[in-house]
Amino acid sequence: MNASLSSARDHVRIGLLGCGHVGAALALLIVERRTAVARRQGLDLEITRIAVRNTAIDRGVPVDTDTFTTDAAAVVADPNVDVVVEVMGGIEPARELIMAALSAGKPVVTANKELLANCGAELYSLAADNGVDLLFEAAVAGAIPIMRPLRESLAGEPIRRVMGIVNGTTNFILSRMTEDGASYADALAEAQSLGYAERDPTADVEGYDAGAKLAIMATIAFGVRVVAGDVYHEGISGISVADIEFAADLKHCIKLLAVAEQTTGDDGELRVGVRVHPTLVPLDHPLASVNGSYNAVFVEGEAAGDLMLYGRGAGGRPTASAVLGDLIDAAANLRRGSAPVVGTLERALIAPIDDVTSAYYLNLEVDDRSGVLAAVAAVFGEHGVSIRSMEQEGLGSEARLVFITHDACERDVRSTLSELRSLEAVRAVGSVLRVISN
Numbered sequence: 001m002n003a004s005l006s007s008a009r010d011h012v013r014i015g016l017l018g019c020g021h022v023g024a025a026l027a028l029l030i031v032e033r034r035t036a037v038a039r040r041q042g043l044d045l046e047i048t049r050i051a052v053r054n055t056a057i058d059r060g061v062p063v064d065t066d067t068f069t070t071d072a073a074a075v076v077a078d079p080n081v082d083v084v085v086e087v088m089g090g091i092e093p094a095r096e097l098i099m100a101a102l103s104a105g106k107p108v109v110t111a112n113k114e115l116l117a118n119c120g121a122e123l124y125s126l127a128a129d130n131g132v133d134l135l136f137e138a139a140v141a142g143a144i145p146i147m148r149p150l151r152e153s154l155a156g157e158p159i160r161r162v163m164g165i166v167n168g169t170t171n172f173i174l175s176r177m178t179e180d181g182a183s184y185a186d187a188l189a190e191a192q193s194l195g196y197a198e199r200d201p202t203a204d205v206e207g208y209d210a211g212a213k214l215a216i217m218a219t220i221a222f223g224v225r226v227v228a229g230d231v232y233h234e235g236i237s238g239i240s241v242a243d244i245e246f247a248a249d250l251k252h253c254i255k256l257l258a259v260a261e262q263t264t265g266d267d268g269e270l271r272v273g274v275r276v277h278p279t280l281v282p283l284d285h286p287l288a289s290v291n292g293s294y295n296a297v298f299v300e301g302e303a304a305g306d307l308m309l310y311g312r313g314a315g316g317r318p319t320a321s322a323v324l325g326d327l328i329d330a331a332a333n334l335r336r337g338s339a340p341v342v343g344t345l346e347r348a349l350i351a352p353i354d355d356v357t358s359a360y361y362l363n364l365e366v367d368d369r370s371g372v373l374a375a376v377a378a379v380f381g382e383h384g385v386s387i388r389s390m391e392q393e394g395l396g397s398e399a400r401l402v403f404i405t406h407d408a409c410e411r412d413v414r415s416t417l418s419e420l421r422s423l424e425a426v427r428a429v430g431s432v433l434r435v436i437s438n
Contacts, residue, residue, distance in 0.1 A: 014048060015047075016049070018088030024059050024060060027050070041328055041332065043331050043335075045331070047067065072097055083108075084101040085323060085327060086108060089111075108132075111136070113216060117216055120216060131339055137325060138320075138323045139216060143315075146309050147220060150299075151220050163257050163297075164257065166313060167207075167209050167258075168314045169196045170204055171290065171295070174255060178291075184240070205237050207233040207236075207256060211231035211276045214276060215228045217297070221260060221299075223345060233276050234275075238431070246391075253281055253283060253288050254278050255279055255290070256277070259436075260272065260274045263351050273351040281436050295314075354411040358436075361433045362431065365428040366398065366401055368397055372399075373401065375425060379416055384408070387404075389403070390404075
């Protein structure tokens with residue numbers, strides 16, 4: 001049974017779980033937009049209960065102090081709450097609270113990427129069983145509307161690949177390194193001073209935050225269960241200013257990309273490849289122009305062609321804007337007695353990273369003498385890796401060779417690198433990065 005709205009059919013009573021950076025911004029936005037939403041949507045939004053850890057802290061939210069409680073379960077169970085909004089983060093107790101709300105027939109709006117990336121399938125199923133919404137636009141890419149297009153507008157589209165810049169911290173760092181020549185350490189310190197990066201930036205700079213978002217996008221785009229643990233990760237901490245400069249010389253820039261794509265295995269079965277790693281992007285690709293803390297998601301479809309959505313990927317108000325959009329949808333659907341569903345999700349066959357096909361960038365430091373280039377090229381050929389372009393830079397008695405390959409299988413590239421390291425003339429194998437073709 002669906003929960004019914006309060007006696008005034010347009011009055012929507014909201015239970016808010018969490019009132020931190022996003023929760024407080026949402027509460028303020030609801031107050032600011034209440035009249036406009038009522039006029040345009042016929043819905044009067046009101047936050048009636050807020051669960052927090054400490055009621056003594058001033059949240060700067062214009063609601064009565066008795067609205068706050070430390071009992072989150074009581075907020076969910078309150079018969080005077082029509083819709084539950086979860087912005088507390090983490091897996092537990094958020095998971096139990098959301099399940100309780102859905103089981104009670106109450107729609108839920110969440111911004112919890114960690115929860116959905118690990119437990120999304122069971123929550124989507126529970127929402128469908130109870131005929132209510134579970135909406136999560138804000139869990140991926142902040143204010144950018146990507147989940148609803150994937151879930152609804154592109155529901156019939158054969159999507160080949162979804163890739164994007166979905167972590168503003170790493171994009172800011174790489175942009176500073178590209179535009180101003182800052183070192184990785186200096187760019188990270190600046191990101192931390194501006195509040196873009198946490199004191200412990202591991203989740204951002206090693207790709208785990210982007211990986212959680214990618215798992216959610218892949219699940220919705222391909223209709224299969226993908227969890228955060230399925231995603232292959234490489235971070236940006238090893239990227240140097242020299243790598244940025246080499247990329248620029250080759251008319252590319254470096255971005256941390258989250259990539260989900262459907263591939264066909266040797267057995268003919270469809271597999272989903274999900275990976276996060278620093279990537280060379282051609283300067284004429286739309287993603288190359290996404291700089292600073294901005295995010296963008298690029299969708300490649302068979303019928304629709306290429307689509308890109310761009311905007312603020314984080315921050316209190318941008319994320320709160322996405323939550324408010326979901327909240328209005330959930331309230332309107334509750335009034336109509338309808339709710340969209342994610343659909344049946346089968347467990348994805350995950351393509352191992354060794355099966356990934358991509359172009360590659362790599363640089364070698366070698367002896368600067370006759371025959372070395374031919375020996376190096378022969379190793380590429382022996383492993384079926386074709387060279388698309390090559391640059392040579394003299395370094396005294398040494399030389400640096402910079403290559404971009406044609407598309408090649410990851411395992412063949414790894415075998416190539418292994419043999420190159422064994423060549424007497426190769427002093428060092430430097431950075432190895434994947435390249436997105438335009």
